[in-house]
Amino acid sequence: MDTIGFHYIVEAAGCRPEVIGDPERMREILLAGAKVGKMEIRTSYFYRFTPTGVSGVVIVAESHITIHTWPEYRYVALDVYVCGTSSFPEEAIDYILKELGCTYAHVSEIKRGIRDEDVYTHTILTWDEDLKLTQV
Amino acid sequence: MDTIGFHYIVEAAGCRPEVIGDPERMREILLAGAKVGKMEIRTSYFYRFTPTGVSGVVIVAESHITIHTWPEYRYVALDVYVCGTSSFPEEAIDYILKELGCTYAHVSEIKRGIRDEDVYTHTILTWDEDLKLTQV
Numbered sequence: 001m002d003t004i005g006f007h008y009i010v011e012a013a014g015c016r017p018e019v020i021g022d023p024e025r026m027r028e029i030l031l032a033g034a035k036v037g038k039m040e041i042r043t044s045y046f047y048r049f050t051p052t053g054v055s056g057v058v059i060v061a062e063s064h065i066t067i068h069t070w071p072e073y074r075y076v077a078l079d080v081y082v083c084g085t086s087s088f089p090e091e092a093i094d095y096i097l098k099e100l101g102c103t104y105a106h107v108s109e110i111k112r113g114i115r116d117e118d119v120y121t122h123t124i125l126t127w128d129e130d131l132k133l134t135q136v
Numbered sequence: 137m138d139t140i141g142f143h144y145i146v147e148a149a150g151c152r153p154e155v156i157g158d159p160e161r162m163r164e165i166l167l168a169g170a171k172v173g174k175m176e177i178r179t180s181y182f183y184r185f186t187p188t189g190v191s192g193v194v195i196v197a198e199s200h201i202t203i204h205t206w207p208e209y210r211y212v213a214l215d216v217y218v219c220g221t222s223s224f225p226e227e228a229i230d231y232i233l234k235e236l237g238c239t240y241a242h243v244s245e246i247k248r249g250i251r252d253e254d255v256y257t258h259t260i261l262t263w264d265e266d267l268k269l270t271q272v
Contacts, residue, residue, distance in 0.1 A: 003206050009246060011256040043181055045195060057193050059181060064193060066200055070139050075256050077248050106257040110145060112213050120147035120211050121242040124260060
């Protein structure tokens with residue numbers, strides 16, 4: 001299998017505290033996001049921090065989605081990493097951020113597993129997304 | 137809880153195929169690495185791809201460790217993401233890479249959850265490590 005993968009590192013601000021503080025709601029959103037992105041779900045694990053916050057992972061055949069949330073700051077750290085070209089990670093991220101009520105995202109897309117003779121490197125592209133106008 | 141986290145994105149080359157192709161061996165190494173890094177283990181999940189390769193995640197209280205392996209290329213994509221200051225992620229990574237027999241690593245350290253007024257960003261520092269001399 002090709003080593004190339006696309007890993008999106010997302011800092012999401014302005015998220016709805018009641019959503020990002022609920023592990024079951026977060027599981028529903030990430031599983032639905034994986035489906036939107038045409039990923040093949042293997043397993044998922046979510047749990048609630050004390051006193052607030054959720055950590056979760058969805059393992060997909062293409063690699064993984066992880067999330068860590070800080071409801072008190074309306075902040076979420078989201079990762080989506082996929083190998084191969086059969087899935088649509090950006091569609092998954094757009095769906096997840098919309099469901100979280102995210103208003104602003106700082107994103108780095110890391111292209112991983114780039115072969116350079118006998119070693120591997122990655123390249124990084126970073127951008128910001130102002131999502132306020134798309135939220136209701 | 138503070139939003140700041142340190143996320144290490146590692147492309148590891150030259151790894152031992154018989155190690156990185158074995159899901160149970162990978163589980164042992166990542167769990168031991170989490171302990172070396174003083175992380176609090178919550179759960180782990182590892183599985184073998186067809187025909188080769190392993191995907192795995194260790195969820196720790198501090199965030200997560202994930203791995204995806206390509207034995208046919210001696211290549212591993214490793215992530216270690218920790219929040220707080222109680223753990224030692226670089227020690228965990230050094231242990232894991234040594235156990236994998238990695239000879240060369242391309243690493244980006246992403247400082248995540250940096251507050252800038254009402255949004256969050258990250259910064260990235262990238263380097264290479266030639267580990268040939270430390271392997272036996």
